[in-house]
Amino acid sequence: MPELPEVQTIIDDLNQVALNKKIRQVDILLSRIVRGANKRFINLLKNNSFQKISRRGKYIIISLKDNDFLIVHLRMTGQIIYEQQDNLIVGGHSNRLNNLDLPNKQTHVIINFQDGSQLFYNDQRQFGFLEIVSQKKVDNLKNKLGIEPLSKEFTLKYFKDLLKGKKKNIKAFLLDQKYIAGLGNIYVDESLFEAGILPHRSTDSLKPIEIKNLYQAIKKILRLAIKSRGTTFNNYKDAHGRKGSFINKLKVYGQENKKCVRCKKGIIKKTRLAGRGTRYCFNCQK
Secondary structure, three states: OOOHHHHHHHHHHHHHHOOOOOEEEEEEOOHHHEOOOHHHHHHHHOOOOEEEEEEEOOEEEEEEOOOOEEEEEOOOOEEEEEEEOOEEEEEEOOOOOOOOOOOOOOEEEEEEEOOOOEEEEEEOOOOOEEEEEOHHHHHHHHHHOOEOOOOOOOOHHHHHHHHOOOOOEHHHHHHOOOOEOOOOHHHHHHHHHHHOOOOOOEHHHOOHHHHHHHHHHHHHHHHHHHHOOOOOOOOOOOOOOOOOOHHHHOOOOOOOOOEOOOOOOOEEEEEEEOOEEEEEEOOOOO
């Protein structure tokens, strides 16, 4: 599932190439991917343009010229692919079966710009969505989500206060978007490993030094992942020859049954926790 670093990477890229371009045509190839009436969706986007692209948690928020907003959530397997002539910008989920010969059977929405460039929404499992909403709905969405982990407001004191009175396991807590927005399975596992904390530990069992270590780990892992353009599972490179390289820095996620790179003694285990596959080193995570 695309998480904060993957979403941040694609909005940073799109803000450089897709703003202020008049939308000529919108094609909806799978109606249920678009929330609300398809005809209204098309009519609101046609002759409109993207003014600014931002993020709240894992949601992509595109400000339109007429003061409405296009919300996109990639969920598990959503992709946004921007194509202009032979140049591609790809963001979101990535797998071995990626087909960048567009459109393809995974393409469900196409936004055609006046200059000939196109924005494709692809989604293999079809759990994601696009929706045009008002400012009020955007505000409501933002208010439902927890703090942004890379914001100035996310201080160590804030994190400590957030943990007070909570008794769920730390993995489930970090995945809960009402507490901290944007974290998902990959970066929670990596952050807990970095902090040396077992994912099934109860939040109220964490010592002050462990809370501090986890706080620092979350920020470190997310910043490194954004710098590395996220985690990708294929050999896709963008128009500038860049590709998501954080996969080469993963220490526990996807590393089950391998020897721990830190302690050199433990074997990375995989279990089911908080409804998600969870990886950890039982030897050096306490």
